[in-house]
Amino acid sequence: xxxxxxxxxxxxxxxxxxxxxxxxxxxxxxxxxxxxxxxxxxxxxxxxxxxxxxxxxxxxxxxxxxxxxxxxxxxxxxxxxxxxxxxxxxxxxxxxxxxxxxxxxxxxxxxxxxxxxxxxxxxxxxxxxxxxxxxxxxxxxxxxxxxxx
Numbered sequence: 001x002x003x004x005x006x007x008x009x010x011x012x013x014x015x016x017x018x019x020x021x022x023x024x025x026x027x028x029x030x031x032x033x034x035x036x037x038x039x040x041x042x043x044x045x046x047x048x049x050x051x052x053x054x055x056x057x058x059x060x061x062x063x064x065x066x067x068x069x070x071x072x073x074x075x076x077x078x079x080x081x082x083x084x085x086x087x088x089x090x091x092x093x094x095x096x097x098x099x100x101x102x103x104x105x106x107x108x109x110x111x112x113x114x115x116x117x118x119x120x121x122x123x124x125x126x127x128x129x130x131x132x133x134x135x136x137x138x139x140x141x142x143x144x145x146x147x148x149x
Contacts, residue, residue, distance in 0.1 A: 021143065022079060024135060025050065029068060029127050031059045039071035041131055043079060051078040065091045065130040069104050072134035076142060084145055085109035086116075086138065093126045102129035106137045116141065 026042035037059035042052045053075030055067045066088060073086045089105035099121055106116040118137025122129035 021139070021146070022051075022076070024131070027068075027128055027131055029064070031064075035059055037064050037067050039068040039127075039131075041068075041071040041075045043075045045079065051075050053078055064127050065093060065102065068127045069130040069134045072131040073106065073138075076134075076138055080142075080145060083110070084138075084141070088134075089115070091130050091133070093122075093129070099123070100126055100129070102126050102133045104130060104133040104137050106134065108141060 022043040022045055024041075025044045026040075028040045029037065031037045035058055036056055038054065038056040040052055040054045042050055044050050053071045053073065055070035055074060057063050057067045069091045070088050073088060077084055077086065085108075087107040087109060089107050091102065091104045093100055093102045095101075100123075101119055101121055103117070103119045106118070108114055108116055116137040118133040118135070118139075120129040120132040120136060122132075
């Protein structure tokens with residue numbers, strides 16, 4: 001039997017004693033009585049440095065995914081202090097193989113690949129899955145940014 005390890009089973013690799021990835025620490029999403037939603041994503045770096053990204057907009061099944069994904073991109077940009085700039089091209093939740101998959105397309109406005117694609121298999125929370133899909137899409141360019149810091 002083949003055993004598969006996922007990223008959550010092992011700690012992030014270290015670079016010279018430093019973590020080379022941001023850690024996803026918190027996600028808050030709310031819908032207001034006024035028909036708008038608000039998302040906040042928190043990421044943590046070494047020594048307890050935390051960065052947050054927020055986004056808001058009108059609430060609907062599709063827009064909720066966009067707001068959550070956009071909050072994740074804003075958190076990554078806050079971490080990079082302007083060194084990375086992203087634009088959310090699209091986000092979509094689709095049914096595939098009896099499961100829901102959230103897919104995001106992100107435009108990288110700085111060095112590196114211009115279009116990034118990420119996905120996340122979700123069971124119950126596609127809005128949180130949009131955040132994880134963004135982290136999947138930006139993982140390599142973010143790792144390169146951290147390695148050259």
